[in-house]
Amino acid sequence: MIRVLVVEDSPVVREFLVHILSSDPGIRVVGTASNGEEALEAVRLERPDVITMDIHMPGLDGLEATRRIMETHPTPIVIVSGSEKSGEVATAFSAMDAGALAVLPRPRGIGHPAHEATVKELVQTVKLMSEVKVVRRWSRARRDAPAPRPTEMGFASEPAKVRIVAIGASTGGPPALQTILAALPKDFPVPLLIVQHMAAGFIQGFIDWLAHSSGLPIHLATQGEFMLPGHIYFAPDEFQMKVGHGGKIVLTGDEPENGLRPSVSYLFRSIADVYGCDAVAGLLTGMGRDGAEELRLLKEKGAVTFAQDKDSSVVHGMPGEAIRLDAAMLVLPPEKIAAVLTNLANSKARHYP
Numbered sequence: 001m002i003r004v005l006v007v008e009d010s011p012v013v014r015e016f017l018v019h020i021l022s023s024d025p026g027i028r029v030v031g032t033a034s035n036g037e038e039a040l041e042a043v044r045l046e047r048p049d050v051i052t053m054d055i056h057m058p059g060l061d062g063l064e065a066t067r068r069i070m071e072t073h074p075t076p077i078v079i080v081s082g083s084e085k086s087g088e089v090a091t092a093f094s095a096m097d098a099g100a101l102a103v104l105p106r107p108r109g110i111g112h113p114a115h116e117a118t119v120k121e122l123v124q125t126v127k128l129m130s131e132v133k134v135v136r137r138w139s140r141a142r143r144d145a146p147a148p149r150p151t152e153m154g155f156a157s158e159p160a161k162v163r164i165v166a167i168g169a170s171t172g173g174p175p176a177l178q179t180i181l182a183a184l185p186k187d188f189p190v191p192l193l194i195v196q197h198m199a200a201g202f203i204q205g206f207i208d209w210l211a212h213s214s215g216l217p218i219h220l221a222t223q224g225e226f227m228l229p230g231h232i233y234f235a236p237d238e239f240q241m242k243v244g245h246g247g248k249i250v251l252t253g254d255e256p257e258n259g260l261r262p263s264v265s266y267l268f269r270s271i272a273d274v275y276g277c278d279a280v281a282g283l284l285t286g287m288g289r290d291g292a293e294e295l296r297l298l299k300e301k302g303a304v305t306f307a308q309d310k311d312s313s314v315v316h317g318m319p320g321e322a323i324r325l326d327a328a329m330l331v332l333p334p335e336k337i338a339a340v341l342t343n344l345a346n347s348k349a350r351h352y353p
Contacts, residue, residue, distance in 0.1 A: 002130040003030045005048040007039040007065065009057040013082065013106065017052060017122075020107055024123050036060025036068075043073045049130045051077045052122075053100065055092050063095050070099035076129040079103040080122070081202075089205020090212075096175045101129050101314055103174070105199050121199065128171065128287065132314055162304070162345045163278040164190055164227070164243070166271050168264025170197040170286025172314025174206060176334040177284065181232060182213040183338035190345050191227035192216075193243070193271075195235045195264045197286060203237055223251045235262035242270030257290070264291030264318070268298060277302025280344055282328070282337065285313035289321040296327035304344055306330040306337065 004021055006029055008014040014032055021027045030046045033039040035057045043051065051069070055062035066077050077100040081092040084105065092103045102125055107118040169177055173196050184192075198206060207218050214232070219225075221233040227247050235241035239251040241262050250270075257263035264283070268291050271279050281298050283291050285308050299305045307319035307328035322328045332340060 002027045003049045005031050005042050005051045007033045008054040009034050020119050036065030039065045043069055050126050051075050052080045053077050066095045066100050067098035076101050076132050078125055078129055080106050082106045084201035089202050090209040093206055093209035161278050162280055164275050165192040166281040167194045168291040169284035172285035178213055179334040180338045186215040188230045190229055192232045195262045195267050200237045221249045225249050240266045243274050260290055265294045268294035272297045272301050279303040282306035283319045283322045284308045285315055286318040287315045288317050292321035292325055295322045296325045299327050306332055309333050
């Protein structure tokens with residue numbers, strides 16, 4: 001039985017969330033709180049397995065409450081946002097700096113077409129987060145550590161080869177991506193494409209949050225745009241993203257893969273077709289196996305491939321599957337990935353099979 005604390009200032013929404021969570025036989029709501037101060041006291045008394053946290057509350061808001069809980073009684077926290085406005089979503093993602101594990105939209109009301117899907121997503125996320133016994137916080141203090149050289153990683157220098165970097169991420173991906181992107185230099189020499197599995201309507205707010213910590217331009221990808229060196233492109237909601245010949249981004253309405261659109265598999269397959277050995281690609285924390293087979297395809301084509309290590313992953317599904325398939329040449333925590341990407345791109349390294 002998963003013990004959950006619901007923190008929400010609106011009585012109506014609070015009861016709605018309690019009803020949703022209590023309807024699952026594997027979840028028991030052990031308490032509720034209407035503001036941050038009440039949440040801190042409830043965590044101390046009830047010691048819940050998971051907390052659902054509102055952000056905008058009177059007095060101590062959800063952001064500060066998350067920070068204090070993580071300092072005193074570390075507990076998996078899921079931010080439940082009632083707004084899809086970019087600025088407010090970006091504020092919700094700021095709670096991930098304080099240690100929250102996920103940001104989700106508030107489930108839609110009964111009768112809404114998305115009601116069942118959003119309810120299922122909340123319940124599944126709460127269950128998944130309950131299994132995270134130690135809340136991972138990625139240290140940024142190690143960013144300035146000397147980066148390993150390609151020759152130290154089993155690579156050797158050749159004429160310019162790395163022309164693109166691609167990354168896939170899911171559950172737990174936002175803070176890992178923030179760690180990586182914030183550490184990339186402003187003169188990073190190649191474009192970077194990313195698929196982050198995320199609730200619809202949240203991707204622009206996520207990009208706005210990332211922009212505060214990254215020195216590189218970050219965009220929501222658009223149909224037919226030319227990729228520029230040192231620019232980061234995220235796949236938009238409900239589109240598959242691939243690369244075309246000539247350095248263009250192509251967005252399609254093709255069917256979901258692995259139940260997902262955008263899908264990491266879809267992007268990686270196009271990277272393999274168009275760039276082959278001239279690419280670097282990797283999988284970060286996330287549930288499922290999206291992109292793992294295609295990462296192995298990229299490795300077989302001569303691309304440099306990596307996966308996030310288990311200790312730093314919230315969920316080691318996607319990177320774990322890549323490691324199981326022997327698709328990842330490097331297994332690294334987020335704070336080391338940026339240094340490796342920078343050295344590979346700047347040295348134009350290529351792996352010798």
